[in-house]
Amino acid sequence: MRMRSRSDRVKIEDVAREAGVSIMSVSRAMRGVEGVSAKKRQEILDIARRLRYSPSSVAGSLAAADSKLIGVSVPTLDDAVFGEIFAAMRASFLKAGYQTVFDTSYYEESHEEIWVERMIAWRPAGIVLSGTQHSKRTARMLRRSGIPTLEIWAHSQDPIDICVGIDHADAGYQMALKLIELGYRRPAYVGAKENYDKRAQHRFEGFRRAFKEEGSQFGCSVRMDGLLSFEGGRAGTAKLLKSARTAFDVVYFLNDHMAFGGMMEMEARGIDVPGDIGIVGFNGLRINNVLNKQITTSITPRTEMGELGARTLLARINGLAPIPSAALPVKIRLGDTTSVRGQTDQRG
């Protein structure tokens, strides 16, 4: 099994010779475009299959100056959030005849920038980026390339090209209002370093703003690096409980997984949730569907987002001028980890 040298790969010319037609007829037959009789087309297709002809997308893209490729960058695969958005987008692109390729940036603008540069070099039909936080150079390269670009996940007022997402700052703000309504006054936060996950940072800022407007002091916040998941939530909560100088009555977590980790830590320490402290997550991740004590969270419309994003990008690729930026609604789901403050705890 050695790599075939360039000469022994069967190419369009071989099929044409075998079929006794010109390479143009083969080209047309393979692509399913007009210009070959039905009979001839069938013959060509049969021969192509027999010869195991695999048309080169590289040569095809170069000649046609157009590819059916869409590049997608997600920050991480360790997070169920992007899996759902991605699955929805991918299905839509596939239906429209586009092939999706994706890669991860691990929340690093520099990784993303390198990826964008390489992706542009392949001249894809479209590019999808997660979030709205990108290096200046990334935005500049993309704009200059003229490649339709979708930013998904966070809403933005001035997208690189087009954008579909949610308003993270407002999501944090709304959640805070709800908590204030329940009677919470001393929030704490467990999340990531400010520059690591910007969307989360925006939620935090919106959250804090609501409490500030209400006149409440912000208790304490813990920033973890690296693992924005179960472990980070548990370790962050341990740190919070150990180091907090002021009291707090509710902890806002970066996402549901971290919130779950935090809940485990509190359980281990015999802290009553929500009796002693409330817990709030974000996203409405799968795990929340099986918990006996459901985490209060904001449910993000991930499938809708992926579908709308794909539709919008496809429109853009087809030369239409869709609305440049769409914001989708987020829904708060009160679970069993918060309660009306002052009442006894409720169990799920």
Add this chain to the structure above:
Amino acid sequence: MRMRSRSDRVKIEDVAREAGVSIMSVSRAMRGVEGVSAKKRQEILDIARRLRYSPSSVAGSLAAADSKLIGVSVPTLDDAVFGEIFAAMRASFLKAGYQTVFDTSYYEESHEEIWVERMIAWRPAGIVLSGTQHSKRTARMLRRSGIPTLEIWAHSQDPIDICVGIDHADAGYQMALKLIELGYRRPAYVGAKENYDKRAQHRFEGFRRAFKEEGSQFGCSVRMDGLLSFEGGRAGTAKLLKSARTAFDVVYFLNDHMAFGGMMEMEARGIDVPGDIGIVGFNGLRINNVLNKQITTSITPRTEMGELGARTLLARINGLAPIPSAALPVKIRLGDTTSVRGQTDQRG
């Protein structure tokens, strides 16, 4: 912001003209290969940047008959397992100068087959597939293409090309031996339909075989479709508890997420784990690191697997003939969801 037409993109020729050199010098300078003086190289690079020249990988690949692209197919993004394998592989490929592109197959051979066909059309340097269960046509296309192909995750005696993974049947077998040693005699299983996740099916078969050899009857098995995650585990357990005609003392789950879902269902029903029933998962997923009641599971070496897989494929790409198939060890971790049978339960 319209798509640039093919004529107004800056190309190698434009850079050459501006720099007053031949296009070959630009080509050499851009690729960082020998054959241009340091001074000229720098001038060219400066001009290229000023002109915002982006070399076309499409044209480059066609001319050089070689691309620095590696295509990877993972079954799903909803599963932390592949995230870790993938992250490790990606890093290794990147270091070696290769660009990785991913796509998902959602455990469908037909999806994978289509993906492979499209991927081959791009003439990548290598291809990575998850698992060893592929359609005949997928294997045939890959073999004929001559593209180095790595199968990762499951070990195989006759890989398409090369393979790095674990022996799933043996992993199931070993876990069963351990449970038998603990005193369990009536296992039940909650997993997926036989053809959906073949690796899991192999684990199940190894598991069942050990019990059969020991003389124990297999209690009951529940096969879920679709969601092989928290929800599937919980729903499957509910179904198992409702429908099982024979008693069972331990439930083997397809993975830790399903096991966790099952544990929640038992908790809700007041079933004592491991007092009444034991729970066993697979993989050693992150969630298990934060649970107060740790799930007994098999820990799979995902990072090592990704690294070894990448190294092996790179060797293969570079014309070496690495060991065609490597099996990595799996480690059993006894948690708090199983106990020595006959003793009272233990709490974490």
Add this chain to the structure above:
DNA sequence: CTGTTAGCGCTTTCAC
């Protein structure tokens, strides 16, 4: 070190 020539494998364009 530098440039010229001849493609890579396919599609566009334009005749017939």
Add this chain to the structure above:
DNA sequence: GTGAAAGCGCTAACAG
């Protein structure tokens, strides 16, 4: 409906 000619943007191979 069919095919010949002319590239797509770049690199290998070779000559200077």
